[in-house]
Amino acid sequence: MSGGSGVTASRFLRTTGQHATIETDAFTDGGYVLSIGGAEQSHVNLERPEEIFYEYLRRIGHLVDLAAPPGGPISALHLGAGALTLARYIQTTRPGSMQYAVELERELLDFVLRHLPLPQGTDLTTIIGDARESLGALDPGLRFDVVILDIFSGPEAPAHIATSGFYQEARERLRPDGLLIVNVGDEAALTLVRSQVAAMRDAMADVGAVAEAGMFDGRYPGNIILAGTQGPWPEAWTAELTARGPHPARVLAGVDLDPFSG
Numbered sequence: 001m002s003g004g005s006g007v008t009a010s011r012f013l014r015t016t017g018q019h020a021t022i023e024t025d026a027f028t029d030g031g032y033v034l035s036i037g038g039a040e041q042s043h044v045n046l047e048r049p050e051e052i053f054y055e056y057l058r059r060i061g062h063l064v065d066l067a068a069p070p071g072g073p074i075s076a077l078h079l080g081a082g083a084l085t086l087a088r089y090i091q092t093t094r095p096g097s098m099q100y101a102v103e104l105e106r107e108l109l110d111f112v113l114r115h116l117p118l119p120q121g122t123d124l125t126t127i128i129g130d131a132r133e134s135l136g137a138l139d140p141g142l143r144f145d146v147v148i149l150d151i152f153s154g155p156e157a158p159a160h161i162a163t164s165g166f167y168q169e170a171r172e173r174l175r176p177d178g179l180l181i182v183n184v185g186d187e188a189a190l191t192l193v194r195s196q197v198a199a200m201r202d203a204m205a206d207v208g209a210v211a212e213a214g215m216f217d218g219r220y221p222g223n224i225i226l227a228g229t230q231g232p233w234p235e236a237w238t239a240e241l242t243a244r245g246p247h248p249a250r251v252l253a254g255v256d257l258d259p260f261s262g
Contacts (some may be wrong), residue, residue: 005160008032011111020108022115028053034083036108042083043118044057049088052206055246058225060181061089061208062244063227066237067146067179068102073097074145077138079131083112084124086148091122093194101133119221122250132160135169143175149182157192167203167228180228190260196226198262204228208253209260210241215259216250 009022018037025031030047033040042052052058064086066135068074075097078087081103091098099122103109106128118124127134131151147170151161160166170180186192193209200207209216211224233253241251252260 006259009111009115011073011107013105014104015107015108018052018197020111022111025053029260032083034116042085044083044085044088046116049092049119050229052085052089054085055212056183056225057085057089058121058246059225059241059249060086060140061093062241063179063181063210063225064090064146064148065093066234066240068094068177074082075143075175077100077135077147077168077223078102078150079135079148080150081109081112082150082171083116084118086150087122087124089117089121090138091124095171096120097123100127100138100144101125102129102131104128131158132166132169135166135173138173140241142173144178145175146179146181147173149180152183152192152196153185157196161197162192162199164199164202167200171203171228171230172228178230181227182226183223184226185221185223188218190215190218190224193224193226194260197209197257200226200228201261205230206253207257208233208234208251210238212246213250216252218238 007021007023011022021035023033025033030045032044034042045051060257073094075098077088078101081101087099109126120252163186184193206229208227209224214222215222238251242249
């Protein structure tokens with residue numbers, strides 16, 4: 001669908017007391033924008049789900065690309081669903097993948113699935129609840145190639161999630177080569193980023209960080225993606241993620257990430 005932007009649907013979210021809206025994107029054929037409380041939250045391209053508009057989500061998509069051989073199905077757990085942009089990306093680039101999505105806001109998930117249908121053939125199990133509680137309640141035998149946490153939107157992170165204990169629980173849900181991916185939205189001081197690098201280092205064998213290059217200078221707020229591995233950080237990933245962008249991109253791991261730990 002193309003043409004001028006406009007609200008196509010609206011829904012009151014009881015958990016947060018805010019309104020969610022879905023609008024057509026005037027600049028992208030097939031594009032829609034999900035806003036909550038008047039703030040843009042997600043962008044979906046129904047015609048080309050493999051094209052991700054938001055920079056930080058594109059960086060997560062590149063990490064998912066590297067987590068397993070290209071094109072093959074994977075298992076993915078999304079903690080924080082939003083408009084399911086990444087679930088759509090995974091189904092389109094890795095058909096046949098098995099996915100779970102946890103969302104605290106029941107009305108939001110219903111709203112998104114009703115107005116922004118998933119790609120045909122998507123195998124997605126949705127769970128309504130708190131991320132940590134839902135993680136613990138999953139079938140004990142379930143293991144994932146990637147666990148993606150996209151809940152942090154500022155320095156006031158949920159205290160029961162922003163801990164090494166939570167990341168250890170997430171690691172236990174990963175397959176032996178599985179990857180833990182965390183989006184950290186933070187203010188310029190990067191206080192939350194530093195605490196989460198330290199917490200993830202306690203739980204995972206190694207941690208890398210990828211973002212727009214200037215984010216690491218601490219001059220402005222934005223998103224830094226943390227990726228926890230169960231073995232040494234693959235050096236090839238640093239060059240690959242830097243080359244894939246969005247540009248300018250910077251990847252820190254090992255001693256280069258030490259200044260952002262703790």
